[in-house]
Amino acid sequence: MKAWVSCTGAALLARDAADWAAQLSYAQAGQLSEVQRAQRESWRALIVTLQAALREAGGESWQVLLEVEMLRLERRIDAVLLTDRAVLVLEYKHGATGFAAPDLAQVEDYALDLFDFHAASRAHPVVPLLLASGAAAPVNQWPIFLPGVTTPVLRASPASLGALLRGIQAAIPAPAAPLDAAAWEAAPYRPVPTIIEAARRLFDRHGVEAIATARADARNLTRTTAAIRAAIGQARAEGARRVVFVTGIPGAGKTLCGLNLAFGPAAEGSTAFLTGNAPLVAVLRGALERDAREAQGRGARQPRREARAVLQNVHRFLEHHVRHPAEAPPEHVVVFDEAQRAWDAAQAGRDTQRRSSILTTSEPGHMLEIMARVPGWSVIVALIGNGQEINTGEAGLAEWGRVIGASWAKGGGGLWGAVAAPRALSAAEPAQRLAEGHPPWLTLEEDLDLTVPVRSIHHERSAQWVAAVLEERPEEAAAIAADRSTGGGLPFFLTRDLGALRAGLRARVRGLRRAGLVCSAKAKRLRAEGLGAQLHGADDEVVNWFLNRWPDVRGSDALEVCATEYACQGLELDVVGLAWGGDFIRGAQGWQARRFAGQDWQRVASPETRRYLRNTYRVLLTRARYETLIYVPRGDEADRTRPPAEFEAVANYLQRCGVGVF
Structure with missing residues (x-):
């Protein structure tokens, strides 16, 4: 990891905050970027606060990194504190009197980025902290400190930061292998961009x-x-x-x-x-x-x-x-x-x-x-x-x-x-x-x-699993799902409840990650499930869907409009909710492609058209960087276009292929 300043807590305490601010200004000038007076004052105030907090927490032996560069996000973390047992990610808001939701999401996203893409950040708790210079001392909900990014984001004022750091250090048991600051800085950071x-x-x-x-x-x-x-x-x-x-x-x-x-x-x-x-x-x-x-x-x-x-x-x-x-x-x-x-x-x-x-x-x-x-x-x-x-x-x-x-x-x-x-x-x-x-x-x-996927962050065989599912190889798919040697667990999950799908998507989009719903353009009867609005690819609509953020209801995060294969091919989301339609179901001979005409489904006879529909679901199943939540409706006995048995067969097959139920 590249930081503009890296020193021990003791070294930070040994020099005046104004000297450190001048060093940071020099580093910024070296990147041909103008240094504003407000930025210098922000750095000085942050270092004054850090010095007081480190004294109170006994952090003289910790490693302090200032302005840590994040290549993927084109930003810098204000400060990273490396103790012997945790990575503390600190975002400082100079002049802020409260803890705004976008600021909390920003520092959590920094922590997630470190955990996902920095090899030495995976064995210890990564703790995001938001420091607001003008805020009153907040009351925090205390997280469970396990390896991974802790939640919720901890909040601090200048007066409360020292006690918070001391409390974090006391709450985490000393690890068998202490965090090595030099190894942490030297470890590879290889982020995957969208x-x-x-x-x-x-x-x-x-x-x-x-x-x-x-x-x-x-x-x-x-x-x-x-x-x-x-x-x-x-x-x-x-x-x-x-x-x-x-x-x-x-x-x-x-x-x-x-x-x-x-x-x-x-x-x-x-x-x-x-x-x-x-x-x-x-x-x-x-x-x-x-x-x-x-x-x-x-x-x-x-x-x-x-x-x-x-x-x-x-x-x-x-x-x-x-x-x-x-x-x-x-x-x-x-x-x-x-x-x-x-x-x-x-x-x-x-x-x-x-x-x-x-x-x-x-x-x-x-x-x-x-x-x-x-x-x-x-x-x-x-x-x-x-x-x-x-x-x-x-x-x-x-x-x-x-x-x-x-x-x-x-x-x-x-x-x-x-x-x-x-x-x-x-x-x-x-x-x-x-x-x-x-x-x-x-x-x-x-x-x-x-041959090696870079979109799927935690499971490099996701595309192979999708191919096995769509090409009638359930035993192979189940074996891939059970194999933990090439990444985390299979990033596909099944639900039969639309409310649970939306709740699951929202629970998984921590930090600045984004979620969205996708479906086949030919899944016409999803309308009966409340998913009739589809995004097909009109320029302004698709730009807003992929780039705008909640609470803008036009963005994917609103979870109201499903992007079809025509709108999302070649693009991606962090977490995807795939609504399975009646156009691609299980039959006696395996996958069966259909099209909706008038008021009934009709089987597709053309091998070419069947291949296109199978490829549609291949595209939809490979849009996520992290996880895909698959919603298979329950159907309705009173609706001949949505018989429950058809959807039950799809759900059973996916579970046979190793998909977990959430």
Whole structure:
């Protein structure tokens, strides 16, 4: 952990508070940040309070860290006190006369961040404390001090802080292995950013290498990024055209990898990030615009232009260049997010209510033709979410292979080639395979496959468990659920009660974490359960749902509107409440896909449509960073569209797969 000041309590007591404040001011100036007079006074007042409290608590041997940097949150903890038995996380509010809920949530979030991502903070109690300089001495509800983040947040005034620290130290038994302050500071801190946090950091040209993974032994995104850069370098040197396929399980960091390539500190010149995922574009643009307005004090227009230049809708990109056949894109490299969802020829050429299509072939076909206009060389980095095609007309990996193969043959073996991991050839379903066999235009590279999830914080086999559940392997799913060797317990829980679902979600969103409800867009009869409002992906609505916080009722935290797969694919929440619909139930032969027409359910006969619906639940089950609470309704005997036996079968199967009931 990096702190601007690290010293023993005795050393803190040995110097005047004004000297320490000057040292902190010097550290801030070193980051090219202006030091305000109010900030210097706040530091001086905090150190005066800490000095008095340490004397009273006998904390001369403790380690004191001031302004501890938190990479993921782009903030700093005011103070961390390391005793021999606890990590005390202190947030100081200069001039505050009370303990506001946002301030309590802020310091609790700091403590949670340390526990989740700092290896040396997991064996001891992590105690969040809020210190308000102008408050009267509060009465605290005393927590149970066990390893983990204690709750509730403890509150203190300057007059009561010393007694509180002394009481905490007395309440925690001396551990068999005392906390080693030097080892704590040296221990790795590897936070996993949300995709929104990563985009904000990258937009400011900061790297994400240090926040790529929470596990020291996990394959780092650096290897995949290096493999992509090597392929780009080879194409540039040879004057060639390549499609680089990056495959991976849900939540493995494909989008993060693409964002880093497009506009990280070592971006490949002018690189565009293209995606057909309109909600993802809207939310990331919205986050960048808000960040520029609020943090940088800029107007809305310039941040909006900058965000739109970086994040582009792939459908509009293709239409523009089809309309202007003599125009070459300015970028030699484009990143195509969720490239498996690119439209086939039929969908690409279909008119909609809002616009007439001008595309004449599949989107992969148009993409190759457009990028072939770029002088000299060009590379398409195609990010592939395995098993995440969710809509009619999504071509899958096979269409990319078809158009590359046709281009190779037409160009005499010299127009377009591809680089991909072996996974691209081995999928069970033909639509997800790049080619049959090993075609001459394909070079294999193992490091282009991301196999370790970075979204699921505490259980790295969550995506494997979801695959086993959806692919009729309950024994394998149960074995994964029982395996504690690769993380905590299975982060999936079952309830049959909607009130319990909402209560469970609210209980789990400590600090600044956020929760939300999700469901399938085809789960039409959830309306009878009181879940009729669905978020499908309209720009303003989806931006507000993902970015606004309670008590704003438009935000996900209100737990009123369910985001469908179309609104949440590619995005994430800390805790998810999944409402299971009657569109995907258990039948005699396993999972049965249905659609609601008129006043009855109808079985889906098309294998392709059944696959889309299974993938819908794959997307919904992999949106959470921490836990997914699954609500399976009880149904109603009086309603033929909601027979209890159907839902009972789903609940029983999930329990057979290892899901616990809460």
